[in-house]
Amino acid sequence: MIEPTSICDCTFCDLKPLFFDHVEDRELRDICQNKRELSYPAGEVIIRQGEEIRDFFYLKSGLVKLYNRGTRKDQIIKIAGPFDFVSMISVITDKNFRYSVSALEDSTICLIDIRVIKKLVRVSGGFALHLIEKLTDSNNDIVRTNLEIRERNLRGRVAYVLLFFSRKVYGSNVFEMPITRKEFGEFIDMSTENVIRILSELRKDKVLKIFGKSIEILHPEHLDQLSAHG
Amino acid sequence: MIEPTSICDCTFCDLKPLFFDHVEDRELRDICQNKRELSYPAGEVIIRQGEEIRDFFYLKSGLVKLYNRGTRKDQIIKIAGPFDFVSMISVITDKNFRYSVSALEDSTICLIDIRVIKKLVRVSGGFALHLIEKLTDSNNDIVRTNLEIRERNLRGRVAYVLLFFSRKVYGSNVFEMPITRKEFGEFIDMSTENVIRILSELRKDKVLKIFGKSIEILHPEHLDQLSAHG
């Protein structure tokens, strides 16, 4: 974790229009006085499940995974980029985090004292509505993604995840996989070996180029096919 | 669907303390003027995904399933009893329902114009906080249940569901299964045949008594074992 930088002007924050549209200027100043920014290098744990919830936070830049540390195995719940909240599942309600969050890429998060958020909900109806919207959107995405993974077989799931990174995360057919093969499996409930096997198969079939973490999708339409019918 | 009954006094509603604690009496009257009650017999569809969202609603009595009508197969997202919201996933945000809801048992729901709810969020901070709490609790439950199903193999999943009905829904070792074997499978991603096979196995092993939909759990500790390690 890198030392906190103190930027106390949200006026030009990328996320302001998204999140604080309905907040009065003086309230925004209130937030700014209580906000902090933290940066984490890839691989580092940002939140450990069980920790007390003191802050509401969202991702300013980078990529993180939200996951459950189980006794049997770890399970990835969501892979979230900027504009996705990561502490969303129950920050307002719970006393402790239910899930862990780790940085998949170097990430910067913005923290706001949870009491400030609660106060804002109380005083600003517009903010409350906006927050509810964001919370439900985020949860919806988790449920939806899960349903889509559930209905596919392994080949379909691998294709789905590859297209997820290609289209939703990086917007390119060429990208670096931010997760290990093991994490890949933890995301779609499949053994590490089979993730590798199917990736290798796709390489042999000239659908992908793979050099370690580097991926190039040569035939996205083939992956679409797999994702749609597999 | 049975004709709406117009009960316009929430004062003694079971759900009032749960939901309307933070609402002023005059606001509560406002809600009452805009609320309706509807009853559905078991088996009937309450909400069809795609329909426009006009009302916020929760379950007063009965049991329902929240499910996704897919092209490949139906998937049950949640089985909800009273005190669980069912239109929760994104009522505030979306224009149309994303998922369908059916009555598993005769059910009564209470409907409130969504605009009234939104207005309440705006004017009452306490209500807003309370609503957020309920929404996140409900979503949390979906995510948590899903993780627990995901980490188990078929035998463990069947045991998990049996214990779910026994403990969380009916509070008894003897109960009528409210879902078909097919729905059982749609809840835990398994073929109907295998649901039956494992149930039959449990019957042969004297862990269960089964007569059609009637279930008696003879050895819950055995199911715990299966659920914990399977």
Place this chain on the structure above:
DNA sequence: CGCGGCTTTGATGTTCATCAAGTAAAGTGG
């Protein structure tokens, strides 16, 4: 430079879906 974690491939066996076929139950129309 050696250790541990990540990756890869092959071999093996289990788990699970699918197919097929038959029975029971429940709803439908005459």
Place this chain on the structure above:
DNA sequence: CCACTTTACTTGATGAACATCAAAGCCGCG
């Protein structure tokens, strides 16, 4: 109320999909 149709349930047989085990190479890091 009974024949008829449909839907739910059940069992067995088969093969495909998938996890697990084993072994070896690779890479990064202290």
